Amino acid sequence: MTNYGIKVSQAGYDVKTANKENLVFSSKYNTLKLFSNGSGSQSVPAATAPYGPPGTATVEITHNLGYKPAFIVFCTSIWRSNDKFSPYAYKSIGAISPDGGQYAVDTTKLYIHLYNGDSGGARTIYYRYHIYYNEL
Amino acid sequence: MILFYNKKTGEIIGEIEGRVHDPLVVRGAKISVSGTDDKDIGKYIVPTKPRKQKGRIVELVPDVPFTDKILLFEQDKSEIYKHKLALDKSGQIKGIIKLYGSRSG
Numbered sequence: 001m002t003n004y005g006i007k008v009s010q011a012g013y014d015v016k017t018a019n020k021e022n023l024v025f026s027s028k029y030n031t032l033k034l035f036s037n038g039s040g041s042q043s044v045p046a047a048t049a050p051y052g053p054p055g056t057a058t059v060e061i062t063h064n065l066g067y068k069p070a071f072i073v074f075c076t077s078i079w080r081s082n083d084k085f086s087p088y089a090y091k092s093i094g095a096i097s098p099d100g101g102q103y104a105v106d107t108t109k110l111y112i113h114l115y116n117g118d119s120g121g122a123r124t125i126y127y128r129y130h131i132y133y134n135e136l
Numbered sequence: 137m138i139l140f141y142n143k144k145t146g147e148i149i150g151e152i153e154g155r156v157h158d159p160l161v162v163r164g165a166k167i168s169v170s171g172t173d174d175k176d177i178g179k180y181i182v183p184t185k186p187r188k189q190k191g192r193i194v195e196l197v198p199d200v201p202f203t204d205k206i207l208l209f210e211q212d213k214s215e216i217y218k219h220k221l222a223l224d225k226s227g228q229i230k231g232i233i234k235l236y237g238s239r240s241g
Contacts (some may be wrong), residue, residue, distance in 0.1 A: 036161050040140075040150030041217040042169055057170040059150070082214070126217065131138040 033133040035069060041126050044116035054099065055116040060109045063131050068105050070134040075101040075127040078118050082126055089115060101127060105136070137206060139180045139200075139221070140167045146221040149177065151209070155184050155196045180221070180229060182206055205232040218225075 005027035013022040020026060033054035038061075045055035063069060074085035077100045089100040099117040103110065114125045138152040138161070150167045162181060168174050171238075185199035198206040209216045222231040 035158060036152050036154070036165065038138075038150060038152035039213050039216065040167065040169075042149070043171070059170070060168040061150075062164055062166045062168075077233055124217075126214075128213070 013097060030134075032070065035065065035131045035133045037128070037130040039126065039128040040112075041124055042112075042114055043122050043124050044114045046121050046123075047117050047119040050119045051117075052119065055122065057116075057125075058115045059112040059114070059127070060091040061129065062133075064108055064111050065131075065133075066107055068136040070136050071103070071105050071110055071130060073103040073110070073112055073127055073129040075109070075112070075114065078116055078123040078124055078125065085126075085128060101125065102109065103129075105131075123132055137182045137207060138165065138183065139216075141178045141180065141221050142172060142212075143176050143178045143223070143227055146223050148216055148220060151213075151216055153210070153213075155182075155198075178227070202232045 006025065007015050007018075007023055007027070008025040009018040010022050010024055020029070025031075035037075036069060040059060042057050042059055044057040047054045072087060074087050076082050076085055079099060086100060089102050099115050101115070102113045104113075105111070110131060112127055112129070114127070116123045116125070137154065138157070139148055140216040141148050142143040147171055149172070149181060152161060152165060166174070166179060169177070183199045186193040187195050187197045197203070200206065205219065209219075218235055219232050219237055221229050222233050224230050
């Protein structure tokens with residue numbers, strides 16, 4: 001069988017003999033292929049009571065790929081500074097309310113559900129997302 | 137870059153990175169958010185023009201009067217949400233304005 005494809009090795013390694021862990025790219029292995037990426041800012045209403053149900057907001061990002069794509073989302077938390085992003089909803093010990101975000105995807109949209117566990121007022125949560133051509 | 141904004145206030149609510157996009161993104165991408173009617177969300181695809189060197193196109197660069205702001209947004213995404221779009225009475229985008237202190241988390 002003909003051996004064909006593209007390989008790129010890390011600096012200091014011969015591409016013809018380098019092990020796969022010393023390559024920066026090889027067409028032999030599948031990779032994530034970026035469809036689109038972006039960010040947003042969303043005001044989320046206050047929780048209805050201290051330690052009670054959180055305020056919620058939903059952002060829907062239309063991708064129209066026709067299948068469920070691989071994706072990842074990160075968002076800020078009202079309990080951390082806005083330069084810290086996490087891929088999951090944060091819930092402090094003993095708290096009923098989650099804070100941060102939870103995410104879902106279907107064949108047309110990416111859904112970002114954001115939570116504000118603070119009853120003191122509406123808060124802004126920032127999110128960043130990547131949607132890939134790869135199917136889930 | 138594609139900016140999504142509130143047509144009434146000019147507030148930037150989201151963006152898609154990049155100077156070249158899949159046609160599916162250009163045609164169909166949109167953002168819907170709680171509390172804002174879809175018809176009040178604008179989509180602005182930042183125009184680009186080719187930059188040439190020795191007759192060859194080497195990159196696409198923003199082709200707007202506020203290119204400095206677009207380049208700033210590309211370098212630092214947190215800056216996007218410290219700004220809003222300036223709209224004229226017909227809703228056309230005139231520029232990008234820095235916000236001071238009103239949108240902290």
